[in-house]
Every structure is written in structure tokens, then in C-alpha cells.
Amino acid sequence: xxxxxxxxxxxxxxxxxxxxxxxxxxxxxxxxxxxxxxxxxxxxxxxxxxxxxxxxxxxxxxxxxxxxxxxxxxxxxxxxxxxxxxxxxxxxxxxxxxxxxxxxxxxxxxxxx
Amino acid sequence: xxxxxxxxxxxxxxxxxxxxxxxxxxxxxxxxxxxxxxxxxxxxxxxxxxxxxxxxxxxxxxxxxxxxxxxxxxxxxxxxxxxxxxxxxxxxxxxxxxxxxxxxxxxxxxxxx
Numbered sequence: 385x386x387x388x389x390x391x392x393x394x395x396x397x398x399x400x401x402x403x404x405x406x407x408x409x410x411x412x413x414x415x416x417x418x419x420x421x422x423x424x425x426x427x428x429x430x431x432x433x434x435x436x437x438x439x440x441x442x443x444x445x446x447x448x449x450x451x452x453x454x455x456x457x458x459x460x461x462x463x464x465x466x467x468x469x470x471x472x473x474x475x476x477x478x479x480x481x482x483x484x485x486x487x488x489x490x491x492x493x494x495x496x497x
Numbered sequence: 498x499x500x501x502x503x504x505x506x507x508x509x510x511x512x513x514x515x516x517x518x519x520x521x522x523x524x525x526x527x528x529x530x531x532x533x534x535x536x537x538x539x540x541x542x543x544x545x546x547x548x549x550x551x552x553x554x555x556x557x558x559x560x561x562x563x564x565x566x567x568x569x570x571x572x573x574x575x576x577x578x579x580x581x582x583x584x585x586x587x588x589x590x591x592x593x594x595x596x597x598x599x600x601x602x603x604x605x606x607x608x609x610x
Contacts, residue, residue: 417598426602427588427600429596430597477597483529483590486598488540488541491539
């Protein structure tokens, strides 16, 4: 079991470009969560997805951010027209159910220059 | 709105000491509580998960307790080792998984050889 896989590990984008972050959950897990960790701050919940459905996106900014978890393939967190304030570590977690133990990936560190 | 506080923010102790990390949360209507460890520039490693109906969980030298009514959890580390140096994060799950986990800002632990 390879665990939760995130790629890329590091991503550099210029202001105004798009960033795509990928997350493959653990085998057998159908619940995926995205979190953001800003420097010197704690992890903040962004969005909760199950296969093909967004369950809760209350933590995700309304503008420029979107997430999907298609029937086939990884979950994608997409940030359009990135700004410097988007620079952060983005973590994906997966679990078997909504209340089961959550397992985290290594994160994607996004730097906007 | 659920808030999670971890005390102390930082702790430095000599190797071999037993230590306690504290976590408190404002809303006792939680589904579970999870302790993680995060090494610099890395992802989160799940240490212990306590369901709301449980009082404690143990894994090796780690013991976590939960007092839901008072909104507190403690992580006890026995016979600390330099390899235990990391940031320890407490997170609570509410609302059957929706809203994800709410994290504290962590305790930065240094074990001196």
C-alpha cells in the first residue's frame, strides 16, 4: 500500500498562471480532503470530496479555486491565476469513511513568484 | 466554530524524560480526535486516533487520552528520544466528517541528546 500520493512535491508558478495539484488516495479510500498550511499557521480545511462529488467546499475560496475527484484518476486541486498569497503547502488526506482515521500525503509546496 | 489550542507551543527537554502535550477544543460535539507528527518540510504521520466513545489509545511509548466533556486531550510520550523531535498536531473531527479536521497550531518538540 503506497499511501497517499501527492504530486508534484514542489511547484513554482508565476503570478497569473494556473497550478494543478494531484492526489491519489490510499487504496480502498473513497474520501479525500484538501488542506492548506500557510507559513506559521495551522492546517486549514479546504474541501471534502467523495468519488465524483463535492461534499463540503466551505473552506475553499470562492474565486479561482476548484477541486474534483473523478470516477477514474486522482483528485485535482486547481488554482487559477495564482497570486503570491497562494504560496503555501497543500496537503491531501484520505480515509475509508468520513469519521475513520485520516492519512496524509507528503504535500505539494507551491511557490508563486 | 470549533477552535483547537495546543499548549505549550514549544518544548525542549533532555532525552529520557517523560512528557505531556496538551490539546483543548471549544466544542465537545466531536466525532474523533487524532494526533499527528510533522517533521520539517514533510507530511503528517498519524500517531493515534481516539473515537468520541473512547477514553484513551496507546501505541508503543505513546498514550493519548480524551476527556470529551471538558474538551481536553493529552499526548503522553514515555522515555523520550531525539528521534521524537518534531511538531505534534492535535486535530478534531466533527459533523460526521464534513468540515474535515480542525487542527491546533502544534507543539514544536525538541529532545536534547
